[in-house]
Amino acid sequence: MRPILEAYAHYQGSKRAFCAKHGLAAHTLDYWRRKFRGSEAEPSGFIAVEVAGGSSSPTIELHYPNGVRATVSVDLPVEVLQNLITLGG
Numbered sequence: 001m002r003p004i005l006e007a008y009a010h011y012q013g014s015k016r017a018f019c020a021k022h023g024l025a026a027h028t029l030d031y032w033r034r035k036f037r038g039s040e041a042e043p044s045g046f047i048a049v050e051v052a053g054g055s056s057s058p059t060i061e062l063h064y065p066n067g068v069r070a071t072v073s074v075d076l077p078v079e080v081l082q083n084l085i086t087l088g089g
Helices: 002-010 017-021 026-039 080-089
Strands: 059-063 069-073
Touching: 002 026, 017 026, 017 059, 026 080, 069 080
Parallel strands: none
Antiparallel strands: 059 069
C-alpha cells in the first residue's frame, strides 16, 4: 500500500478519480492513510522510564489494545487507576 499512498500524495486529481484508477474504495484509501500516518507519527507522549533498584511492592500490569503496557503499583490511588483504564477504552 505504501507505493499507492505515495502515488496519491503526488496525484493532482480528485480522490474519487484516483481510487477509480487504482480499483480502491475511498474509505479503503482513507483507512490506509490513517494507518500509515499513525505508524510514522511522533511519539504519543509515552516515554521510557528506567527505575534504579528493584521494587518489592506488588504491581498491576495494564495491556492496552494498541500494544502499550503499563505497570503500576497496587498502592496507586484508585482515581488514577480508573483514569489509566479509561485511556485504554
